[in-house]
Amino acid sequence: xxPENAADPLGAGTEAAAPRPRRPGVLVHARDLLFSSRIGxxxxxxxxxxxAARTLDDLRAGLAGGPSLILLDLTASDLDMTAAxxxxxxxxxPAPVLAWTTHVLWKTSRPLHERCDRVVTREALTAELPELxxxxxxxxxxxxx
Numbered sequence: 001x002x003p004e005n006a007a008d009p010l011g012a013g014t015e016a017a018a019p020r021p022r023r024p025g026v027l028v029h030a031r032d033l034l035f036s037s038r039i040g041x042x043x044x045x046x047x048x049x050x051x052a053a054r055t056l057d058d059l060r061a062g063l064a065g066g067p068s069l070i071l072l073d074l075t076a077s078d079l080d081m082t083a084a085x086x087x088x089x090x091x092x093x094p095a096p097v098l099a100w101t102t103h104v105l106w107k108t109s110r111p112l113h114e115r116c117d118r119v120v121t122r123e124a125l126t127a128e129l130p131e132l133x134x135x136x137x138x139x140x141x142x143x144x145x
Contacts, residue, residue, distance in 0.1 A: 025049035025137040027067035027095070029059045029084050031076035035122070039071065042129050048137035056083055063091035069136040074101040074109040074119065085115045096136060100125045
């Protein structure tokens with residue numbers, strides 16, 4: 001995947017999937033508290049539930065709640081993203097996984113990309129965040145496009 005045109009394995013450009021009943025919103029596993037807070041504030045303004053998972057145990061607890069979108073920070077060197085993705089898979093992959101990285105770390109984080117539904121740069125996530133949260137924050141099982 002390239003940062004600009006991440007391929008959507010679940011059908012970008014196809015008809016929208018029928019939304020499922022409302023359930024808990026966004027689960028974020030990140031190291032950057034400021035960026036995580038920005039995501040949370042955007043979700044709050046949109047009326048979408050938000051949960052920050054600072055540890056792997058927090059992530060597992062959040063996954064048990066059935067989020068509708070999982071956001072992972074692949075730049076978080078102090079978080080084990082392989083273990084985080086293992087936890088998502090062990091939980092039955094309850095929601096699409098959108099991960100972010102930087103242009104500098106794109107190649108380094110590449111082995112994790114195939115385990116996510118979409119990987120974008122942090123800049124792209126910032127630009128698309130309100131739309132992604134509206135689209136996947138509470139009602140859909142479709143992967144982020």
